[in-house]
Amino acid sequence: MRLLFLLLLLALPAAAQELAGPRPLVVTEDTVLRLGDIFEGAGPRAAQPIGAAPAPGRRLVIEAPQLAALARAQGLPWRPVSAQERVVVERPGQAVPRDDIAAALRAELLRLGLDPEAELELGPLPSLMVPPGAPPRLLAESPSLDATSGRFAATLAVIAEGMPVLRQRIAGRALPTLAAVVATRRLSLGEVVGPGDARLLRLRAERVRPGTADQLDQVLGQQLRRPMGAEAPFLRADLGPPPLVEKNALVTMVVEAPGLALTAQGRSLEAGPRGGLVPVMNLASRTVVEGQVIGPGHVRVAMGAAPIRMAGE
Structure with missing residues (x-):
């Protein structure tokens, strides 16, 4: 009896092996599927290759x-219990960045006369995947470029360890671009544009309106004449020098003549930037003259300047 009991104990692992079935979900990073990947308890045959693993x-x-x-x-002594039994095999992958694809295409299209500032508009792309941690090498083969329409095409070869070379035909258009200064945040009417409020980009020419600022020094230090949304291009017509004198502010009136300089207190009746002309009321005489x-807070008034009549007087 004791011998029979020991024999039964030794037979239990084999019985368990026979009862083992397929794995519902298999995640593999290998290029080859093996019997042990699909079936638990495959025994000595576990390392037997049975086919190619899915692409990354x-x-x-x-x-x-x-x-x-x-x-x-x-x-293997196994039969499905129901028609619903199945095994899902997944292979991890990482997508090839779209920017990397564009860079590989640009390198070859430049040899064909592509404008270095052009933007590449790629058509619909399938998801190109490579094994995780395997940096891909991208080659644009047989490129073509139509200088008139800007249309281009090439075969992209994706080379990475752990996968066969993947080739995909890619087409698109090369679009001309123009320099434009855009807002980095929402800006309110009357704000003075600071260094962190604007940046220089290249935008598709079709998106750049006439009169768009194309240099930072055209924008920085200028005051907005309308609100701006983030990433919106600045128009030069919407910018102006900030006022050095505010409306109704007290100012020093500097009266100059050859060999003579006098000052008086006044009130600016309008706002004005450096070099701008504003009406100023002399607080002592109550006369209104034009000053620069x-x-x-300082306005220059010519000696003997004639009083001016304000609108509404």
Whole structure:
């Protein structure tokens, strides 16, 4: 009896092996599928190759009839209990960045006369995947470029360790671009544009309106005449020098003549930038004359300037 009991104990692992079935989900990073990947308890045959693994980033579904045929061919004592049994095989992958694809195309199209400042508009692209941690090498083969329409085409070769060379035909257009200064944030009416409020970009020419600022020094230090949205291009007509004198502010009136300089207190009746002309009321005489803004809170008035009549008087 004791001998029979020991024999039964030794037979239990083998019985468990026979009862083991397919794995519902398999995640593999290998290029080859093996019997042990699909079936638990495959025993000595576990390392037996049975086919190619899916491409990186793809999945393979093995249905019950295929599993039954595989088990039968490999001598595994397994049969599906229902038609719903299946194995899903997934292989991790990482997508090839679209910018990397554009860079590989640009390098070859430049040899064909592509404008270095042109933007490449790629057509619909399938998801090109490579194994995780395997940096791809991209080659644009047989490129072509129509200088008139800007249309281009090439065969992109994706080379990475752990996968066969992948080739994909790619087409698109090369679009001309123009320099434009855009806002980095929302700006309110009357704000003075600071160094962190604007940046220089290249935009598609079709998006750049006439009069768009194309240099930072055209924008920085200028005051907005309308609100601006983030990433919106600045128009030169919407910018102006900030006022050095505010409306109704107290100012120093500088009266100059050859060999003589006098000052008086006044009130600016309008706002004005450096060099701008504003009406100023002399607080002592209550007369209004025209003065030129020469600095913060300072207005130059010509000696003997005739009083001016304000609108509404």
